[in-house]
Amino acid sequence: MKELLNNLYNYRQLLKSNVQKDIRGKYKGSFLGILWSFINPLLLTLVYAIVFSVIMKSTEKNYVTFLIIAILPWNYFSATITQGTSSILMNAGIIKKIYFPREILPVSINTSGLINYLISCLIIVIFLIASGIGFSWYIVFFPVIVLIQYILQQAVIFITSAIEIYVRDFEYIITFIMNLLFYATPILYSSDAFAGSKFDFIVKCNPMATIINSYRDIFYYQSMPRVKSLMVVFVLSCVLLFIGLKIFKALEKGFAEEV
Numbered sequence: 001m002k003e004l005l006n007n008l009y010n011y012r013q014l015l016k017s018n019v020q021k022d023i024r025g026k027y028k029g030s031f032l033g034i035l036w037s038f039i040n041p042l043l044l045t046l047v048y049a050i051v052f053s054v055i056m057k058s059t060e061k062n063y064v065t066f067l068i069i070a071i072l073p074w075n076y077f078s079a080t081i082t083q084g085t086s087s088i089l090m091n092a093g094i095i096k097k098i099y100f101p102r103e104i105l106p107v108s109i110n111t112s113g114l115i116n117y118l119i120s121c122l123i124i125v126i127f128l129i130a131s132g133i134g135f136s137w138y139i140v141f142f143p144v145i146v147l148i149q150y151i152l153q154q155a156v157i158f159i160t161s162a163i164e165i166y167v168r169d170f171e172y173i174i175t176f177i178m179n180l181l182f183y184a185t186p187i188l189y190s191s192d193a194f195a196g197s198k199f200d201f202i203v204k205c206n207p208m209a210t211i212i213n214s215y216r217d218i219f220y221y222q223s224m225p226r227v228k229s230l231m232v233v234f235v236l237s238c239v240l241l242f243i244g245l246k247i248f249k250a251l252e253k254g255f256a257e258e259v
Helices: 002-010 012-026 033-055 063-085 089-097 104-120 122-130 137-166 170-183 200-204 207-219 227-252
Strands: none
Touching (some): 002 012, 002 104, 012 104, 033 063, 063 122, 063 137, 063 170, 063 207, 089 137, 104 122, 104 137, 137 170, 207 227
């Protein structure tokens, strides 16, 4: 872990340029540019709001706000895992030409995604004000929740990006898993929907469910997040990060030959 931090510091300019490239490249040639960080989640929320609040008659108060608070961090999670999985393979050219710590690539994907997510959080602010929910002091937990999500994602993409080099179909497996995980995460519904049912354990074992619930606690319900559950996810994420980095470094030796 110390080596990772040293590499990130020593190659901080490369990390910075990669993050800038990821952000600029995402909207390159687009007329609306970074505005898509706002438009995409809004359109997605509108579709789900119509389906669940109008057609399926959801009784959740301020359902659109309820949705947007969960959709934004999920989009950050989903995009980071998907793009991070291909981060090494997509940079095959530069990997073959020069040496640099390969972990810079998945870290830059996670970091650029974080910046996009924080920018898009302006939507949450607007909806909280427009719906009359407002803010509470529990918002101070926001940086903590974001940090835990960042660590979890970094741990995952260290593993998936390394495996992708050797198993080229792995990105399709990840995409399929992400689609399943979307419905196993309380985004369209409250986590209480399956309380006491045989599916309740699926939600409880899903770390993103805890993270999404924590965002809703501080923004929507204006209450203390479930600190015990959040700390469990934090510890598991740190352990997974350690394991993920070990796997990444072990498989890194063959990157140049395999890409």
